[in-house]
Amino acid sequence: MALSNHPVKVLVGLTMVSVAVLLTAPFFGGFDLPFSVLYGDATHMESLVFWQMRVPQVMVAFLAGAGLSVSGMAFQAVFRNPLATPFTLGVASGASLGAALYVRSGVQLDLPGIPGISVASFLGAFAAILLVYSLSTGRRKLSPAGMLLAGVAISFCCSSLLLFVQYISRVGHSIRIMHWLMGGMHVFGYADVFNVLPFVVSGSAVLLYYRHELNLLVVGDDIAASRGVAVGRVKLIIFFATSFTVAGVVAVCGPIGFVGMMMPHIARLLIGADHRTLTPASLLAGGTFLVLCDRLSRIVVPPSDIPVGVVTALLGGPFFLWLLIRRGVD
């Protein structure tokens, strides 16, 4: 595809689109806000909605989309499989189960700067990916297809355990779990922004740092090792970073499907497979996409919000198919 011959131009274009979307998105929602909220010419209510709801919602959506997308990108590279995502590998459901168990326990144990639910999510996510990975490297090696099946099985197990946890929870906890499971950005104020931010920023920084290693892992573990990549160690660090990112997102927004699978593919179709440019492109594309989906989910049937996952699938699916067909014709 012609576009991917100019990765830097594509990246500049993506950045401009992202900035434009981020700047305009807070004005749209269940009702439109006038631009005057910026220079104090608005009612107190409008100003409150803009600064305490819309802006943090957009920020959380961008961070969540970017984090899920870049995690999917890393999984697809390490497992060399287009279907490897935080969901198919059981990482997202592991994170969900960890979070649900935390809510069920009723414990409130926050580390400085890191909420307890995120830590519980991370433990669930990392356990799930380690289980899948150890199955793939153990004595009886699993093929990539077998590994995905294992991931799907783990995912189902976690989901069932999650339902079980919800079932045996008290009503208050149960509703909290269910509400959270439906996914979405029910954000007020900036606490959630700062709950997601460190996870996505640090996880993405690690993946950006390992861009060369990701490129080499795509062409095979043996080639990567022969070029000097300490394959076992690097994979473990990448799993750690992705689990961290996914957990941070899932703990706040619930499991949001589709972004982690499709957005890295779309970024790859636009910019090519070189992770030096693909990593920032995946971040930007995923973030921008989820901001748009989140806005749409609030605009379509006001005043109620439809689950953002419905929008992500309905929008992304056809677009992805269109890109695939277009590339096929080229």
Place this chain on the structure above:
Amino acid sequence: MSSPLIEVKSLSMNVGGSKLLDDLSFDVGDGESLAVIGPNGAGKTTLLRCLLRIHTRWTGHIRILGQDLRDLRQRQLARRLAYVPQLEGRHFPFTVRQFVTMSRYPHMDALGGSTAGDKEAVDRAMALADVEKLADGPMEILSGGERQEVLIAAALAQEARILLLDEPTAFLDYRHSVRIHEILATIRAETGTTTVLVTHDLNEALAVATTGLALRDGRRVFHGPVTGLLDPAVPAEIFGVGFEVIERGDGAPALLVPGEPT
């Protein structure tokens, strides 16, 4: 005589009760061209994977350029040892130049920037393997033969003193196999690179190697000048099949033609 580049002593590897490598010892000297020969499942690829430290659960000693393999970091190893893998079932979503440039990984600094030296090494490697005309095209559209040449170029860009090749002509037709052999001869003549080539083809070993190491069931059954393979008893022991030697004259190496099972 300089010390050997590769020293293997009492190398053994067991997986699930079966011996993939069994008390294997040999040296590879500077500038040597070694062919590792044997039937399928003899342990040839396992040996390469031990040298590359893809396998780590072996016993014995391996020294690369005089240093214990277990003491080397993976990047240090990659500056000494380059590798041309088997072709089958891979996906290369890169252009030829991108892929060859990725081989400069072991020479990168912590920030991963590339230098003018990297570009020179990449250009030199692509010239040696004669793939410059393919440089800007995607690897996905290359033929098997072209792709193998690119894999060789990529290994050369690593600028290691030792080049390991795993059945580089196994999936290629005669013309492309001959081209690969020519490229290997050019590389040795121009860079003095030491090569270790895994093959099950005796005539390939005779065409490209100076020394032969034959494995059967993980054990060494022959090690010496490659012409030693022309004693029909030797290939018969390696493969369990009788061989006939066809002399060609004019300095061309003799050919081995398989016959009846022994």
